Amino acid sequence: xxxxxxxxxxxxxxxxxxxxxxxxxxxxxxxxxxxxxxxxxxxxxxxxxxxxxxxxxxxxxxxxxxxxxxxxxxxxxxxxxxxxxxxxxxxxxxxxxxxxxxxxxxxxxxxxxxxxxxxxxxxxxxxxxxxxxxxxxxxxxxxxxxxxxxxxxxxxxxxxxxxxxxxxxxxxxxxxxxxxxxxxxxxxxxxxxxxxxxxxxxxxxxxxxxxxxxxxxxxxxxxxxxxxxxxxxxxxxxxxxxxxxxxxxxxxxxxxxxxxxxxxxxxxxxxxxxxxxxxxxxxxxxxxxxxxxxxxxxxxxxxxxxxxxxxxxxxxxxxxxxxxxxxxxxxxxxxxxxxxxxxxxxxxxxxxxxxxxxx
Amino acid sequence: xxxxxxxxxxxxxxxxxxxxxxxxxxxxxxxxxxxxxxxxxxxxxxxxxxxxxxxxxxxxxxxxxxxxxxxxxxxxxxxxxxxxxxxxxxxxxxxxxxxxxxxxxxxxxxxxxxxxxxxxxxxxxxxxxxxxxxxxxxxxxxxxxxxxxxxxxxxxxxxxxxxxxxxxxxxxxxxxxxxxxxxxxxxxxxxxxxxxxxxxxxxxxxxxxxxxxxxxxxxxxxxxxxxxxxxxxxxxxxxxxxxxxxxxxxxxxxxxxxxxxxxxxxxxxxxxxxxxxxxxxxxxxxxxxxxxxxxxxxxxxxxxxxxxxxxxxxxxxxxxxxxxxxxxxxxxxxxxxxxxxxxxxxxxxxxxxxxxxxx
Numbered sequence: 050x051x052x053x054x055x056x057x058x059x060x061x062x063x064x065x066x067x068x069x070x071x072x073x074x075x076x077x078x079x080x081x082x083x084x085x086x087x088x089x090x091x092x093x094x095x096x097x098x099x100x101x102x103x104x105x106x107x108x109x110x111x112x113x114x115x116x117x118x119x120x121x122x123x124x125x126x127x128x129x130x131x132x133x134x135x136x137x138x139x140x141x142x143x144x145x146x147x148x149x150x151x152x153x154x155x156x157x158x159x160x161x162x163x164x165x166x167x168x169x170x171x172x173x174x175x176x177x178x179x180x181x182x183x184x185x186x187x188x189x190x191x192x193x194x195x196x197x198x199x200x201x202x203x204x205x206x207x208x209x210x211x212x213x214x215x216x217x218x219x220x221x222x223x224x225x226x227x228x229x230x231x232x233x234x235x236x237x238x239x240x241x242x243x244x245x246x247x248x249x250x251x252x253x254x255x256x257x258x259x260x261x262x263x264x265x266x267x268x269x270x271x272x273x274x275x276x277x278x279x280x281x282x283x284x285x286x287x288x289x290x291x292x293x294x295x296x297x298x299x300x301x302x303x304x305x306x307x308x309x310x311x312x313x314x315x316x317x318x319x320x321x322x323x324x325x326x327x328x329x330x331x332x333x334x335x336x337x338x339x340x341x342x343x344x345x346x347x348x349x350x351x352x353x354x355x356x357x358x359x360x361x362x363x364x365x366x367x368x369x370x371x372x373x374x375x376x377x378x379x380x381x382x383x384x385x386x387x388x389x390x391x392x393x394x395x396x397x398x399x400x401x402x403x404x405x406x407x408x
Numbered sequence: 409x410x411x412x413x414x415x416x417x418x419x420x421x422x423x424x425x426x427x428x429x430x431x432x433x434x435x436x437x438x439x440x441x442x443x444x445x446x447x448x449x450x451x452x453x454x455x456x457x458x459x460x461x462x463x464x465x466x467x468x469x470x471x472x473x474x475x476x477x478x479x480x481x482x483x484x485x486x487x488x489x490x491x492x493x494x495x496x497x498x499x500x501x502x503x504x505x506x507x508x509x510x511x512x513x514x515x516x517x518x519x520x521x522x523x524x525x526x527x528x529x530x531x532x533x534x535x536x537x538x539x540x541x542x543x544x545x546x547x548x549x550x551x552x553x554x555x556x557x558x559x560x561x562x563x564x565x566x567x568x569x570x571x572x573x574x575x576x577x578x579x580x581x582x583x584x585x586x587x588x589x590x591x592x593x594x595x596x597x598x599x600x601x602x603x604x605x606x607x608x609x610x611x612x613x614x615x616x617x618x619x620x621x622x623x624x625x626x627x628x629x630x631x632x633x634x635x636x637x638x639x640x641x642x643x644x645x646x647x648x649x650x651x652x653x654x655x656x657x658x659x660x661x662x663x664x665x666x667x668x669x670x671x672x673x674x675x676x677x678x679x680x681x682x683x684x685x686x687x688x689x690x691x692x693x694x695x696x697x698x699x700x701x702x703x704x705x706x707x708x709x710x711x712x713x714x715x716x717x718x719x720x721x722x723x724x725x726x727x728x729x730x731x732x733x734x735x736x737x738x739x740x741x742x743x744x745x746x747x748x749x750x751x752x753x754x755x756x757x758x759x760x761x762x763x764x765x766x767x
Contacts, residue, residue, distance in 0.1 A: 062446055069435065072435060122482045124644050157629075158629060158630075161629075250610075269517055287608065289419055289609075
């Protein structure tokens with residue numbers, strides 16, 4: 050099998066070992082005579098999958114007992130609405146740090162529901178960096194502060210998170226499970242699965258239990274976080290197969306040596322690609338500033354549109370897939386999530402060097 | 409492999425041929441060198457899957473051009489909220505026919521959002537039948553009429569749908585694709601996939617385009633049907649694997665000879681199980697009245713709790729799985745969705761006869 054070097058921004062590469070395991074038991078899960086997709090979500094066989102995913106996530110991210118872990122649907126886009134619906138009362142304000150298109154969308158949805166304000170933004174600079182410098186001491190009307198930990202489109206990533214007394218909410222869709230974090234710095238973390246956690250279709254929410262008590266009871270039952278917390282995310286039928294895949298990915302993280310090992314490898318992988326940019330004498334231009342460079346999405350431009358086009362075509366010929374950049378930045382983007390092997394980054398760096406010499 | 413006779417109420421049996429196809433290409437979809445789960449939702453390879461699922465559904469259910477087909481997340485439970493959020497203006501009323509727990513839930517959510525009324529109900533009779541007799545001519549304040557086409561818990565199913573001038577909305581989660589329907593009788597049909605359509609995680613919505621124009625623009629973007637219709641259900645990352653499985657299930661329906669064939673077989677299957685009940689001289693008692701018997705979920709009770717327990721245990725020994733009834737009805741339930749083979753129903757009927765003789 051000629052496996053692609055998959056640099057897709059998400060849905061994206063999954064560990065080959067995970068896919069192989071899923072394949073081997075797709076017709077008969079754990080001796081049940083059924084596919085995992087055919088199990089009742091009320092059966093013991095599925096319950097074990099569900100709780101294993103939850104337990105592994107708790108262990109790997111060292112989630113304290115004072116937090117709940119939820120498996121929801123609808124991706125980050127539904128969280129953009131659920132968060133203000135639940136946690137933005139009329140008399141308060143949601144504050145945002147804008148670091149890219151996804152934070153803008155989160156802001157836009159919150160603005161439909163309540164009062165909002167932008168406390169820091171790098172929009173004027175086309176989101177080339179994380180605006181680290183801002184104060185939150187005097188925001189007495191704050192319901193919460195929202196940040197996006199990694200920005201897929203612009204290729205930037207928070208290197209240290211803000212210390213604040215305001216409840217901190219983070220969209221970690223594109224870098225959860227890529228590095229160690231201190232969960233206690235946050236009141237709510239959410240992430241669509243389709244980068245580091247598994248296939249699309251499940252959304253992980255890690256939420257402080259005392260925040261849960263503040264949900265707005267007027268919101269529809271299914272959009273209230275308490276509904277899901279009270280029922281161990283089994284209030285309605287969960288996306289069972291996606292959660293099963295998540296459990297396999299989490300097992301894989303452990304087999305690979307745990308989160309710190311994954312983080313180190315991610316750094317190494319990113320360095321390989323950034324080095325190819327930095328050593329190109331200006332041929333490849335990085336979009337992100339040094340202090341904000343993402344280890345998940347490496348964004349760069351080439352001297353011309355024509356060269357970019359050629360680069361992408363030639364890359365594809367070498368089985369390097371998914372390198373086209375987003376239109377807001379142009380150029381190229383290499384998404385190098387957990388499941389992208391080091392070898393793929395080396396192959397890309399080599400290709401970048403070769404291409405530069407030729408053109 | 410000892411494949412289970414799977415009578416789960418959902419998630420439930422999938423066609424073996426579909427699982428085998430998914431397994432065979434799980435590591436390398438269509439020569440891409442990637443799993444279908446690893447494809448970008450913006451790629452051509454995925455686009456073909458997405459549009460094939462849509463096209464096949466359109467063909468098989470004969471959905472007119474005046475309707476849109478959407479692939480959403482969140483199951484029927486999210487639809488319970490989205491429908492009134494979008495289509496229940498303050499000055500109007502949503503009418504409900506109550507035929508079971510799921511219609512009750514739909515009503516409850518709508519009541520959180522606007523004015524509602526129950527136009528017919530068989531609740532007093534513990535939902536043993538569909539209340540076919542009701543009038544809708546004088547409901548001038550109606551926003552819509554909501555029905556549940558099949559009731560998994562109680563084992564009842566609408567045999568003919570109400571003719572009305574009010575927009576008709578149907579939750580078809582548990583019998584869509586099991587029989588021919590005239591889509592034009594409805595303004596909105598919705599269905600969680602996990603019975604006849606595929607694995608859990610995707611929700612199909614078939615919606616009249618002129619109803620789409622009436623969505624409430626104050627609802628969050630992700631909860632507005634127009635958002636998804638305008639972007640071919642690619643506004644945000646869809647549950648790509650679940651949609652892929654849906655496309656395989658739809659192909660299977662065609663291979664099996666189309667919807668009419670499936671409908672005939674479902675009738676035959678149901679008759680086999682109902683006959684085992686009717687010929688049992690009162691040992692097995694059907695829950696549903698004759699004119700409301702579901703061809704998807706056959707519900708019946710035994711003379712005692714002890715016998716029910718024994719029945720379920722002995723059934724399990726014979727690899728007949730998922731026959732326990734819901735607590736609201738007690739007894740047993742055999743869910744015999746499209747993918748449950750005729751053979752499984754014969755096996756069950758034989759087991760029922762044998763068990764009766766012994767006990």
